[in-house]
Amino acid sequence: MRAMSANPASNANPPAPESGAGASAPAASPTFSPLYQQIKGLITQSLESGEWKPGEIIPSEVELAGRYKVSQGTVRKAIDELAADNLLVRRQGKGTFVATHNEERAQFRFLRLLADDGAEHPHISKLLECRRLRASADIARQLDLKPSDPVVLIRRLLQFDGEATVLDEIWLPGAVFRGLTAERLAEYKGPLYAMFEADFGTRMIRATEKIRAVAADPAVADLLNVPAGFPLLSVDRVSYTYGDRPVEVRRGWYVTTGYYYQNDLS
């Protein structure tokens, strides 16, 4: 297959031993990378480039096998890993689809606050602020930007069942989220990440969170309807897109009376 390098030796019985046509400087074989990993990379490229968009179906395994000139089993293993990474979703009998932040499943992946009673508590978002400014040194570092690069700051309040429960401060790189306005944010229903992937082609793949217990300062306390000094869950998140590039910094304050942050250790 084209564009693959460091392919060791030859295989068993394939009809075409895959001669030449490599890109450039094949470089002996210092690092060995399995074929299916390379296929995984190619599929990821197609996802990133938007060849297959969120929610759409991707070509069948046999079709991809033909395109990449490998066996179906190799494509299967690549897709298996991408599905495990939540980039693709397999549906038996139908096909393989690009994952979306709109699915039920994906909701609680990034907002893990549940009610004590386990019941459904529909939450709505109230936009407090959306403005563009220059990145502080700290935010710039976390977003891998230069200090004073443009960023977007969003502040919002999440109400669970009418109660103010989560206060979020969200920083985004201005260059990526160019057309993001308060109006668009105010009118949009549903998960923020669903809008990001639909309107800006930026998919949040994974995130890391640092969680602490803090005392509410007066400003935060006021917005969350709790007394100053009230214990809040502080959640510092950095979200990453393809290539592990950070594209969001988020600081959240959660009221955890009646709600808890759910985590599974496995």
Add this chain to the structure above:
Amino acid sequence: MRAMSANPASNANPPAPESGAGASAPAASPTFSPLYQQIKGLITQSLESGEWKPGEIIPSEVELAGRYKVSQGTVRKAIDELAADNLLVRRQGKGTFVATHNEERAQFRFLRLLADDGAEHPHISKLLECRRLRASADIARQLDLKPSDPVVLIRRLLQFDGEATVLDEIWLPGAVFRGLTAERLAEYKGPLYAMFEADFGTRMIRATEKIRAVAADPAVADLLNVPAGFPLLSVDRVSYTYGDRPVEVRRGWYVTTGYYYQNDLS
């Protein structure tokens, strides 16, 4: 293979189409279970029964394939999933081993508190209390016991770099942890779960945590060297062993100044 039921039809070219010898009441074929899942179950049984103990090597893939009368590929898929579940650890060129709570890797799987500076902060455990009592209604429910069944209560303090950082209250079913004494606890170095698996044959497979921010009550505050009312992370954990049987309830209070609870969303 023996002890497999609900095996649909026959396969392609295997020499022995696997005739009869089913256990009892094969029941048409209402629920389909893939062969590799059944193999997974058999391997899990051997793990649970102690045929292969933590840290030990298990038979090779070809050997297991022979034992279960399936192909190596099927055993491989079963082991793949068990390795993904952290029950087994594969080591290329050496073999497959039963996972242990002693490995570096496993440490931060169940205690996800990290220092702000990312440095190594060795923690030591100080036993406060270990006594046997009858389960409260709440604890009994969570451990799937009858109220007033015997339980063991352990209270301990974790010091990070000399600072009291975590206070734990741990409830265990008395029937399972029969010979557990304060002396044994006091003398044991290393993770509690490592002792549990070595001394009581009880392996913690997974756990769920409910995390909240709470104000320290005077007793807890005193032990953790913080003022009463200080914001603490409250971590309610239930741990499960084979067959998803709950075998530990743990309530922890974490001081999160200088430390944070690390979580990865992926």
Add this chain to the structure above:
DNA sequence: TAGTGGTCTAGACCACGTG
């Protein structure tokens, strides 16, 4: 050199969803 897990292939059949 021998044994283990890891990769890759090819082909057959099964379960599921849709015409």
Add this chain to the structure above:
DNA sequence: ACGTGGTCTAGACCACTAT
């Protein structure tokens, strides 16, 4: 009836580890 992903097999070779 057909196409999709899902399972199972069998065999070859590669990479790593130990002896």
